[in-house]
Amino acid sequence: MSRYDPTDFEWSLIEPLLPNKPRGVPRVDDRRVLNGIFWVLRSGAPWRDVPDRYGPYTTCYNRFRRWTMAGIWDSLMDAVTRPSDDGITMIDGTSVRVHHLAATLRAEHQDRCFGRSRGGLTTKIHAVTDGNGLPIKIAITPGHAHDLTAANELLEDLPSGVMLLADKAYDADWLREKLRTKRSWANIPPKSNRKRPLVFSPWLYKKRNLIERFFSKLKCFRQIATRYDKLGMTFLAMTKLACVRLTLRHNESTA
Incomplete structure (x- = not known):
């Protein structure tokens, strides 16, 4: 074995x-x-x-x-992942370098899902995790896309009464308003160009390091650390399988 x-x-x-x-x-x-x-x-x-x-x-x-x-891998992740009951949710994104052999699809192909950024050709993984840093939802976009690109989709089913932790990239009025309609609170550091002060707790924000640790664990899977898959749907499926494995390992260690 x-x-x-x-x-x-x-x-x-x-x-x-x-x-x-x-x-x-x-x-x-x-x-x-x-x-x-x-x-x-x-x-x-x-x-x-x-x-x-x-x-x-x-x-x-x-x-x-x-x-x-x-869609079996999608169903598997939905069945395995469960948010914690501590009322904390985190969102962030990380870039993955696209191997040159995966970048051979024609520019007009519908499922390339990679773009050119400072790191070259990259794909961005967007994730929502619970308060333990365990994945809840995953999405991918081309590497040059802004972090907010997938936020609306990932937070669509966000339960009411939770606190969202995110970095400055997610400081947007529409996102804060979306959370307010769900009776939730965004603990996001305000950008320097904001003219009116916002409520922000640096002490609670420290817990956001757990989503960074999640990405670090995710990239221990070499199929995720570097994208070798030509199709975006294939890479997303591999990413969801990695999320399933990380969740099951956590559940086994705490069982």
């Missing part, structure tokens, strides 16, 4: 969430195939390098691709 493979505890939570196949040819063992997918996610290696113990690499790739199109 590889150290990249999910433990028995993690598998016991994943297995009931996978789609059933009651008819037709029996499906290749789900656990073996998923172990191969997680191996690629953690190692960052090409699909062709999947070890023989996981079976043919084509089986791992085809299963990953088919379940990406079917």
